Amino acid sequence: MERNTIQRQVLVKVIKNLAHSTIPDIIEACKKEFPAISVGTIYRNLDSLEKDGLIRRIPTKFKEDVYESTCNPVHDHFICTHCLSISDLPRNEKFNEYTNKFGDLIQESSIMYYGICNECLNKKC
Ligand SMILES: [Zn+2]
Ligand SMILES: [Zn+2]
Incomplete structure (x- = not known):
C-alpha cells in the first residue's frame, strides 16, 4: 500500500487542526480539503496512521472515539x-x-x- 499519499497527508493535517475530532468531523474536513477522497480511504488511512504512530485514537465511554495528532506529547x-x-x-x-x-x-x-x-x-x- 502507498505509504505517503496525498490523502494521508490531508488526513494528518486535518486531524492536527481539529484536535479531538470524531470520524464524521474528520470526513467533513477532509472532503473540504480534498473533495475526491472517499470514506473508505479515510477509514483505511486512519488505521494505518494510527499503527504508524502519527495519530492517536482516544476511546471514550460516552461518545465515539476521537482522534488527535501525536505531535502533542502523551497527555x-x-x-x-x-x-x-x-x-x-x-x-x-x-x-x-x-x-x-x-x-x-x-x-x-x-x-x-x-x-x-x-x-x-x-x-x-
Ligand atoms: Zn488530547
Ligand atoms: Zn460540560
Missing part, C-alpha cells in the same frame, strides 16, 4: 459527562518507558477522567 484527558466536551490534561512528569513487575514493557499510558466541566458546573447553580 491525559478529561471528558464532561454533561456536554461531552473533551479537554487535555497535561502531565507534570515526562513519561518514560519502563518494565513493570510482570516483565511487560510499558511504552505509553493514558488516563481518561470523567466528571463535570467547570462551565457545566457554573450553569447548574
Whole structure:
C-alpha cells in the first residue's frame, strides 16, 4: 500500500487542526480539503496512521472515539459527562518507558477522567 499519499497527508493535517475530532468531523474536513477522497480511504488511512504512530485514537465511554495528532506529547484527558466536551490534561512528569513487575514493557499510558466541566458546573447553580 502507498505509504505517503496525498490523502494521508490531508488526513494528518486535518486531524492536527481539529484536535479531538470524531470520524464524521474528520470526513467533513477532509472532503473540504480534498473533495475526491472517499470514506473508505479515510477509514483505511486512519488505521494505518494510527499503527504508524502519527495519530492517536482516544476511546471514550460516552461518545465515539476521537482522534488527535501525536505531535502533542502523551497527555491525559478529561471528558464532561454533561456536554461531552473533551479537554487535555497535561502531565507534570515526562513519561518514560519502563518494565513493570510482570516483565511487560510499558511504552505509553493514558488516563481518561470523567466528571463535570467547570462551565457545566457554573450553569447548574
Ligand atoms: Zn460540560
Ligand atoms: Zn488530547
